[in-house]
Amino acid sequence: MKKLLDDPAEAVTDALQGLAAAHPDLLTVHHEPTYVQRAGGTPPGHVGVVSGGGSGHEPLHTGFVGSGMLDAAVPGAVFTSPTADQVAAALKAADGGAGVLAIVKNYTGDVLNFETAVELAQLDGVEVASVLVNDDVAVEDSMYTAGRRGVAGTLFVEKVAGAAAARGDSLEAVAGLARRAVGRVRTMGVALSACTVPHVGRPSFDLPDDEVEIGIGIHGEPGRHRIPAGGARDIATRLVDAVLDDLAPAGGEQVLLFVNGMGGTPLSELYGTYARAREVVEARGVRVVRSLVGSYVTSLEMQGASVTVAVLDDELTALWDAPVRTPALTW
Amino acid sequence: MKKLLDDPAEAVTDALQGLAAAHPDLLTVHHEPTYVQRAGGTPPGHVGVVSGGGSGHEPLHTGFVGSGMLDAAVPGAVFTSPTADQVAAALKAADGGAGVLAIVKNYTGDVLNFETAVELAQLDGVEVASVLVNDDVAVEDSMYTAGRRGVAGTLFVEKVAGAAAARGDSLEAVAGLARRAVGRVRTMGVALSACTVPHVGRPSFDLPDDEVEIGIGIHGEPGRHRIPAGGARDIATRLVDAVLDDLAPAGGEQVLLFVNGMGGTPLSELYGTYARAREVVEARGVRVVRSLVGSYVTSLEMQGASVTVAVLDDELTALWDAPVRTPALTW
Numbered sequence: 001m002k003k004l005l006d007d008p009a010e011a012v013t014d015a016l017q018g019l020a021a022a023h024p025d026l027l028t029v030h031h032e033p034t035y036v037q038r039a040g041g042t043p044p045g046h047v048g049v050v051s052g053g054g055s056g057h058e059p060l061h062t063g064f065v066g067s068g069m070l071d072a073a074v075p076g077a078v079f080t081s082p083t084a085d086q087v088a089a090a091l092k093a094a095d096g097g098a099g100v101l102a103i104v105k106n107y108t109g110d111v112l113n114f115e116t117a118v119e120l121a122q123l124d125g126v127e128v129a130s131v132l133v134n135d136d137v138a139v140e141d142s143m144y145t146a147g148r149r150g151v152a153g154t155l156f157v158e159k160v161a162g163a164a165a166a167r168g169d170s171l172e173a174v175a176g177l178a179r180r181a182v183g184r185v186r187t188m189g190v191a192l193s194a195c196t197v198p199h200v201g202r203p204s205f206d207l208p209d210d211e212v213e214i215g216i217g218i219h220g221e222p223g224r225h226r227i228p229a230g231g232a233r234d235i236a237t238r239l240v241d242a243v244l245d246d247l248a249p250a251g252g253e254q255v256l257l258f259v260n261g262m263g264g265t266p267l268s269e270l271y272g273t274y275a276r277a278r279e280v281v282e283a284r285g286v287r288v289v290r291s292l293v294g295s296y297v298t299s300l301e302m303q304g305a306s307v308t309v310a311v312l313d314d315e316l317t318a319l320w321d322a323p324v325r326t327p328a329l330t331w
Numbered sequence: 332m333k334k335l336l337d338d339p340a341e342a343v344t345d346a347l348q349g350l351a352a353a354h355p356d357l358l359t360v361h362h363e364p365t366y367v368q369r370a371g372g373t374p375p376g377h378v379g380v381v382s383g384g385g386s387g388h389e390p391l392h393t394g395f396v397g398s399g400m401l402d403a404a405v406p407g408a409v410f411t412s413p414t415a416d417q418v419a420a421a422l423k424a425a426d427g428g429a430g431v432l433a434i435v436k437n438y439t440g441d442v443l444n445f446e447t448a449v450e451l452a453q454l455d456g457v458e459v460a461s462v463l464v465n466d467d468v469a470v471e472d473s474m475y476t477a478g479r480r481g482v483a484g485t486l487f488v489e490k491v492a493g494a495a496a497a498r499g500d501s502l503e504a505v506a507g508l509a510r511r512a513v514g515r516v517r518t519m520g521v522a523l524s525a526c527t528v529p530h531v532g533r534p535s536f537d538l539p540d541d542e543v544e545i546g547i548g549i550h551g552e553p554g555r556h557r558i559p560a561g562g563a564r565d566i567a568t569r570l571v572d573a574v575l576d577d578l579a580p581a582g583g584e585q586v587l588l589f590v591n592g593m594g595g596t597p598l599s600e601l602y603g604t605y606a607r608a609r610e611v612v613e614a615r616g617v618r619v620v621r622s623l624v625g626s627y628v629t630s631l632e633m634q635g636a637s638v639t640v641a642v643l644d645d646e647l648t649a650l651w652d653a654p655v656r657t658p659a660l661t662w
Contacts (some may be wrong), residue, residue, distance in 0.1 A: 002523040004600040006562040011603065014563070018590075018602030021609055022622035048593065058598040088613040113339070129597075151343060212333065231337040258348075264595040266631045267389040267659075269335040271349030272342060278352055290352035293658075295626075300597045303632065305335055327624075330661050 001201045008198035012055045012075055019062055023327050024064040027070055027296045028096040033083065035040050035074045035090035042071040042309030047174045048094030051103040051158055052087055053110050054079040056197070059328030060154060062295045066326030069162035070095075078197050078300070081109030087117030092126055099127035099171035101161055101178060105150025106134040129175040135155050135187045135308065137246040138223050140216030151218050152260040152297040152308045153185035155213045159329070161321035181316060186243045189223070189306030191216035191262065192237050195249070195299045214238055218262070220298045232269070236276035239307040244284055249311060251285040254319060258308040265303045270294065288319055296328060332532045339529035341387045343406055349410040350393055354658050364414065366405045366421035367393045369604040373402040378496040378505045381423030382489055383418055383443050387528070388549055388660030389610040391485060392492045397657030400493035402427075407530050408630070410550045412440030418448030423457055430502035432492055433507060434480030437465040445640040464488050466518045466617030466639065469546030471553045482515035482549050483628040483639045487651070490660070512647060517574045520554070520637030522547035523564050524595065526630045528657035545569055549593070549630045553557035565599070567607035570638040575615055576578040580642060582616040587651060589639040594649040596634050601625065608638050621651055627659060 005011050018038065020029040031035050033261055035052070042048040051061045063075035072090040074173035084264025091100050100121070104114045111132070114318070118128045135153030142149055161178040191213045194203035204220035207213055212235065215223025227238075249255070259274040261267070274293045289312065297306070312320070324331055336342050347367065351360040360367050366383070373379040382392045383405025392404035403421040407413035418433070425431050431452070435445045442463070461466035473480055492509040500508070519651030522544045525534035527560045537547045538544055543566065546554025558569075580586070590605040592598070612619055618641065628637070643651070655662055 001562045002634070004521075004523070004563045004566065004604045006564050006603075006607075011599065014603035014606055015599040016602075018604070018606035018609070018624065021619075022605055022624050053402060055599065056597075058602075063598070131553035135481065144465070190335075192335070209333070229333045232335045233337050235335065252628050263544070264632055264634075265335060266594050266629060267385075267626070268342065268346040268386065270632075271347075271353065271389075272337075272345035273335045273349070274353055275345055276337075278349075288352075293349065293353050295598070298597060300599075301595055301634065303333070303595075325662075331656075 001196050005196060005198055014075060026327060033086040033089045034144055035086055035204060036065050036207060037072045037093055037317035038065050042094050042096030044096050045098055046096050047098045047171050048096055048100040048159045049165050050090050050100055051093045052082050053105050054081060056300050057298050063328030064158055064326045068166050068322060068324035069158055069329065070325050075294055081113045084113045084120065084301060087114055088120035091121035091128055092115060092124055094239035095126045101171060101174050102128055102130045102158055103161060104130055104132050105154055106132050106147055107144045108146060113275040113301040127171060129171055131175055133182055135185045137186050137190050137242050144219065149217050151187045151189065152258060152306045153187045155296050156185045156310045157324045159324065160316060160319045161267040163319035166322065176183040183309040185308060186241045186247045187306050187308040188242045188302060189216050190214050190239060191302055193303040194220055209313045210321055216304060217296060219298060232249055232273045233276045236273050237280050238276050240280040240300060243309050245309060247311060249286050254287050254289040254312045256290040256310040256312055257288045258292040260297050260306045260308060261293055262304040263298035264301040265305055270305055332527050333537060334529060337566050343408060347395060357658060358489050363509050364417040364420045365415055366403055367396050367404045369396050373425050373427030375429050376429055377426050378429045378498050378502050379427055379431040379509055380492045381421050381425045381431055381465050384436050385412060387631050388629050394659030395489055395657045397498050399653060399655035400489055400660065406485050412444045414443045415447035415451065416462045418445055419451035419577060422448060422452035422459055426457045432502060433459055433461045433506050434460055434462050434489055434492060437478055438475045438479060459643050460502055462509040462513060464505055464513055466516045466536060468517050469519050473548055473632040474552040476548065480548050482518045483589060483637045484518045486627050487516045487641045488512045490655065491650045494650035497653065513604055516590055516639060516641040517578050518637050518639040519570045519573045520547050520631055520635060521545050521570060522635040524634040525551055526633035547635060549628060550629060563604045564607045568611050571608050571611040574638060574640050578640060578642060580617050585618050585620040585643045586614055587621040587641040588619045588644055589629050591634040591637045591639060593625055593633040594629035596636055597634040601636060604636055
């Protein structure tokens with residue numbers, strides 16, 4: 001294992017130190033317990049939007065803290081849920097008097113710890129609503145999940161919720177829009193290589209040199225099947241078909257097409273894959289009106305990508321387009 | 332070799348197709364010859380800023396086309412200079428009536444082809460100035476270079492020049508500021524792994540599992556020496572020391588610290604490395620007042636990073652801070 005790290009046990013802390021030092025205008029990092037908060041805190045009277053989960057998926061979630069997206073993010077150890085204490089501290093800190101929305105990816109550990117944290121925060125008088133993201137169409141149950149996994153579509157949910165909170169929507173309205181976003185976003189991914197968790201020191205699974213894994217999870221959990229390594233067109237077709245079969249658009253819909261890198265895949269390959277994916281989407285009568293291409297929801301240095309499609313309406317489009325200023329997403 | 336590609340010979344074209352489809356509001360891609368142009372072209376009366384070079388370093392340069400940075404970018408084949416015809420077409424297209432600045436990374440092929448292109452454009456009546464970027468302190472001459480290589484510091488030069496052009500500076504002024512930026516920016520990198528050029532199909536060099544290469548070039552050209560794979564603190568110290576020894580700041584200077592990923596290194600490791608690098612910079616009495624962390628000047632899927640320091644003054648700081656809107660850099 002070669003990584004740009006010192007003590008593997010301190011890898012998350014070291015990265016947070018760098019994040020805080022590089023972006024003092026956008027966020028601050030709190031310790032004991034650890035969470036990342038928007039600089040200046042949630043604007044008074046606005047809903048706070050909080051997410052979190054295991055580290056190793058950066059920039060998700062810590063890189064989305066700032067204005068127009070997350071008011072706080074809670075990083076656990078690599079591929080490990082943050083503790084309930086961490087999440088509860090972030091929920092309380094993000095309360096600007098109008099309540100807090102917790103956005104939770106559907107993994108057993110996250111779901112349990114967020115549930116406990118919500119109860120703790122409510123005991124302290126914070127109004128909290130939760131929304132569960134489960135956009136991965138690959139498998140129904142998985143290594144760490146009952147039900148579908150939450151993966152790259154989480155970015156879409158966080159952007160929509162953050163924009164709704166920024167315009168002053170109520171907690172009920174922000175939560176409703178986040179749930180609408182969850183209902184309209186689907187993802188499937190592919191791995192070309194495994195990643196290595198720093199404190200483990202060896203690849204998280206074996207993948208032969210001539211095979212790729214279709215439907216991979218963002219922790220290297222098994223997907224649907226392995227196929228001979230082929231071209232971007234074949235892979236993009238398989239991913240888009242699975243996503244659209246599940247979304248079942250009636251035709252004529254306007255969508256966001258998001259091609260996400262798993263961390264170790266060059267941007268040029270992501271753009272090439274986007275071109276192929278877009279051809280497949282449009283051949284099915286669906287119009288791509290918004291796009292995002294880059295490594296936003298990653299698995300350390302895993303090579304691979306995922307394809308996310310979100311069906312837009314006028315309101316979701318406006319929320320997607322609304323200004324955002326965070327370390328990883330700005331417009 | 333496993334990559335998200337179809338025909339390796341079409342990899343650059345496929346990626347450009349995706350870039351164009353994803354960002355129609357920012358840029359257009361021209362073919363025969365191939366170059367990327369800012370949507371709507373250079374604003375009349377403004378200096379055009381053009382750069383280019385071999386592909387495989389994305390988002391450099393094509394991802395920096397938009398407002399406030401490059402008016403056109405010219406991608407060659409992977410790790411291969413664009414042709415003089417390509418560059419000449421981009422220079423002519425980027426002329427908004429106030430002349431064009433060509434920003435050239437110091438590689439023999441790029442230098443020759445840009446020189447020819449400048450002559451061709453001048454024959455067609457376009458006023459052109461050129462600036463050569465050679466920020467890599469690692470080696471004096473290299474596999475593809477007489478003199479120092481141009482690497483991640485190119486981003487700084489392009490940002491400064493683009494901002495100067497955007498505020499309406501003359502060609503002489505834009506070129507002068509770009510040269511000032513070149514004079515104040517230095518970089519050194521490290522590789523943890525090699526990359527594989529698609530049409531070659533095997534890694535561009537061999538690096539044992541327990542060694543890293545200090546002073547690597549962005550095409551995998553040899554650096555200064557190989558050392559046992561160690562920690563981020565050791566590597567960051569070596570890179571920063573080499574950069575600052577060369578820049579020789581008197582102390583008290585304000586700098587931009589830019590930690591750049593080579594393509595296959597996770598963002599979390601880049602932030603951890605940034606934290607270490609910043610400690611070393613500040614221990615030498617230099618103040619970090621601006622930061623950039625991410626994979627912007629890459630070598631396909633190479634694992635590794637580079638550290639860039641740019642000594643700022645009030646004008647360079649203002650130009651760095653000026654609004655920019657491109658696929659890869661926006662604020």
